[in-house]
Amino acid sequence: MSAITLRGIRKSYPNGPQILHGIDLDIREGEFIVIVGPSGCGKSTLLRLIAGLDREAEGDILISDRRVNALPPRDRDIAMIFQNYALYPHMTVRDNIAFGLELRRMPKAQRRAKAEAVAEVLQLTPFLDRKPGALSGGQRQRVAMGRAMARDTSIFLMDEPLSNLDNALRVALRTEIKDLHRQLGATIVYVTHDQTEALSLADRIAVLKGGHLQQFDTPDAIYDRPANMFVAGFLGQPAINFVPGEALGRSPHLTAGLRPEMLRLHASQPDGTSVQGRILMSEMSGAEVLIRCETTLGTMSVTCPRKALPPHTASFWIGYDANDALWFDTATGTRVAG
Numbered sequence: 001m002s003a004i005t006l007r008g009i010r011k012s013y014p015n016g017p018q019i020l021h022g023i024d025l026d027i028r029e030g031e032f033i034v035i036v037g038p039s040g041c042g043k044s045t046l047l048r049l050i051a052g053l054d055r056e057a058e059g060d061i062l063i064s065d066r067r068v069n070a071l072p073p074r075d076r077d078i079a080m081i082f083q084n085y086a087l088y089p090h091m092t093v094r095d096n097i098a099f100g101l102e103l104r105r106m107p108k109a110q111r112r113a114k115a116e117a118v119a120e121v122l123q124l125t126p127f128l129d130r131k132p133g134a135l136s137g138g139q140r141q142r143v144a145m146g147r148a149m150a151r152d153t154s155i156f157l158m159d160e161p162l163s164n165l166d167n168a169l170r171v172a173l174r175t176e177i178k179d180l181h182r183q184l185g186a187t188i189v190y191v192t193h194d195q196t197e198a199l200s201l202a203d204r205i206a207v208l209k210g211g212h213l214q215q216f217d218t219p220d221a222i223y224d225r226p227a228n229m230f231v232a233g234f235l236g237q238p239a240i241n242f243v244p245g246e247a248l249g250r251s252p253h254l255t256a257g258l259r260p261e262m263l264r265l266h267a268s269q270p271d272g273t274s275v276q277g278r279i280l281m282s283e284m285s286g287a288e289v290l291i292r293c294e295t296t297l298g299t300m301s302v303t304c305p306r307k308a309l310p311p312h313t314a315s316f317w318i319g320y321d322a323n324d325a326l327w328f329d330t331a332t333g334t335r336v337a338g
């Protein structure tokens, strides 16, 4: 069964430009979907429409195969988790989790039992009487999830939940969200502008640009077979190198995309295709080194296992296999081969 189906979603604000230009998505039950794209591309708008926080749009929104366009958020069987988790600082973990059940007129004893059962699943039992201020970031996030779970929903919408956190915590919580998803089997729709989060979390990624859906596929497919130059350039860090087709002996109407890990460094000129490069900058990141170099093809990024780095020298040769390259139509940006 489909968890969420979007058909022809168009959105504009009164007297404003169009924000979403006809979005179609079919999200299966239990999938972890990440909606990714640059700031302002319409991600939050789309999520708010799914949640029902905004109900002014064209098209159809189906949740569990039921059209919900006119329904307010509380009738949509979804739970939304925001950036700051929206926990009440003066309430205990137990009351934070149970919050919302009171609005549904559930008797007190039953609310307590429900909160405690949810806390058990989320390993929050030892913290039931604490207030959010005395919890770690990961624990707070679990309380927010707990509140959503107490409502017996199986669809979670998350809007940049990690964006306010420092890097170490972000990486830790990423793992935690992924574990929770595995454990709960819930459907998650997660919005972020961070391509690393998209690649590491998603079962499938929806890439948005300027309110247009660019591609909707698995992280592997998106990385290996990007639909166009925008997708190729947006996902992958360091970013893909674009080289004019002519430089690789092909038509000037084509652009080659070479990912940094497709390139090899050599101390002397290797057989086959290669260009000479001069190091502009090198940056060690543990097992790998990122090198920015100036070449006759333009400035290029190369990632190289540290052990495979040629002996220190300012200039060397960059080899590549033209068969690895992704090929794009230069005028439209669409991928045509590779």
Ligand code: ADP
Pocket (backbone or CB within 6 Å): 013, 016, 019, 037, 038, 039, 040, 041, 042, 043, 044, 045, 046
């Ligand atoms: P994202 O989440 O991808 O950063 P948003 O969905 O928040 O993007 O915004 C998409 C576009 O809609 C932006 O250009 C933004 O300025 C515009 N926008 C968002 N909310 C409103 C509003 N209430 N009125 C007018 N324009 C808005």
